[in-house]
Amino acid sequence: MANVITDETIEYVGILAKLALSDEEKEQAKKDMGRMLDYIDRLGELDTAGVEPMFHVFPVQNVFREDVVTNGDEREKTLQNAPGAKDGMFVAPRTFD
């Protein structure tokens, strides 16, 4: 039942997680993830037929509020944290040419 994590899987997870890993990090990640998944496989020992997945511990339904701004204009303060800002907007790298 040991999980063997392939190079392809690590590449795929790297794309999903948006992480660029060094070769050394990839090797370590393969080992760590394999061990964790072996451990998670233990959940398979339990019969969960007919059990609903519990996303939330309390029966909370949609929570609505009036669509009214209450926190004022925080644009300047917000943009001060941005690595790049111009004309009251975030600066992002070009996404298409």
Added chain:
Amino acid sequence: MDILAYSAVELSAAIREGSVTAVEAMEAVLARIDEKERVLNAYVTIDRERALKAAAAAQEKIEKGELTGPLAGVPAAVKDNLCTEGMRTTCSSKILENFVPAFSAEAVVNLEKAGAVLIGKTNMDEFAMGSTTETSAWGVTRNPQNTDHVPGGSSGGSAAAVAAGECFFALGSDTGGSIRQPASFCGVVGLKPTYGTVSRYGLIAYASSLDQIGPLTRNVADCAAVLEAAASHDPKDSTSIDRKRVGEDTDFTAALQDDVTGMRIGIPRDYFGEGLDSEVRSAVLAAAEVLAAKGAVVEEFDLSLVSYAIPAYYTIAAAEASSNLERFDGIKYGHRAAAYEGLHDMYKKTRSEGFGAEVKRRIMLGAFVLSSGCYDACYLKALKVKAMIKKAFDEAFAMYDLILGPVAPTTAPRLGESLSDPLKMYLGDIYTVAVNLAGLPAVSLPCEVDAKGLPVGLQLIADSFQEKKLIRAAYTYEQAHHKEMR
């Protein structure tokens, strides 16, 4: 009297009576920080000027009679994953090195309204992922009881600061034990409330369905007072619960009663099995006897599914972390890589440079368990096991008012012993994670010290919304235990 010998509630009473000022209290704390901080490294950020100014403002309000609560004028510390307006908030991560929030977390706002005065931000495992405070990008925090040992984590800075007198109380957050375990390792009181009791607005999310903010304090009376001030129903957090509407108040200090007569306490046999240190076992069982001698009915029972809590927890927590931490993209805040080719390369380089090894490990595991090949067998399976664990607790609380057990299998490990084997470190969370999965309240109380002089923690767990039972039993134990120690 030495100002630093006061508890938070005693200090505030002394300030309101006029025998001490809030500024003198802050100066005493800052002097203690000067003395201890070079070794302990409990804080990431300390803002002296702001702290002294805020203390002076609090003093003025107290003198005018505008601030009368039990925390008025008390210097407090806040874990560095809680946003503080105008004060750097890093989550102990390089990716947020220069982040200065535009608003404060609701829990912080509530405490400041109650008159508490912010000293600074405490060190933690990066993004609260860890059990030792060793994954912080800003260096390890040391355990004030023995500086060769870790303070626990992830709220290790908060626990160490409280234990060392570097603050009168602190806020932490608990996703899988991150308040209770460091409280246990440092010999202070730590409480994780029922999910939804303290607003998570402004708490930088790790695993949103499990995260709860709570107090770390010197004693149970402080714990009740801080929880009472921090708790609120907040429309800004859609999972915040209006406890009054479910018939439960937040009048926690009313539960400070030295009486457990007739209270039914269950001890899960599975919590005392293999892997539990013998000194921890005997200390916790001795604490159970103290409560029995005070009139509680204590008996053993079988709580099922104990060994499945950790795999379920790490699956769910990693999944939510991978989703929550997508927001760190180098655009809105935090670090951005200096050189890159296009948007996706910028994302990847920024995140790879900004996140530490443990955070990357959990994000990758989370991305994997949510990916199409694993979603049903890993993620949904874990959520089903979570439902079964909640049901096991429901059955236990049909029989008992409280569950009693250890907080962690051992006392604080030595620095550097834990990170080399992540799975082994995760197994140390065995007695704490199930509480988060089931959304329950639980408290960690100092009971004994082991042969190395390290504190052992006692954990009490209650059913949802039954914090008052926890506080009553904790207070009763503390009173009896203090008498014993004298």
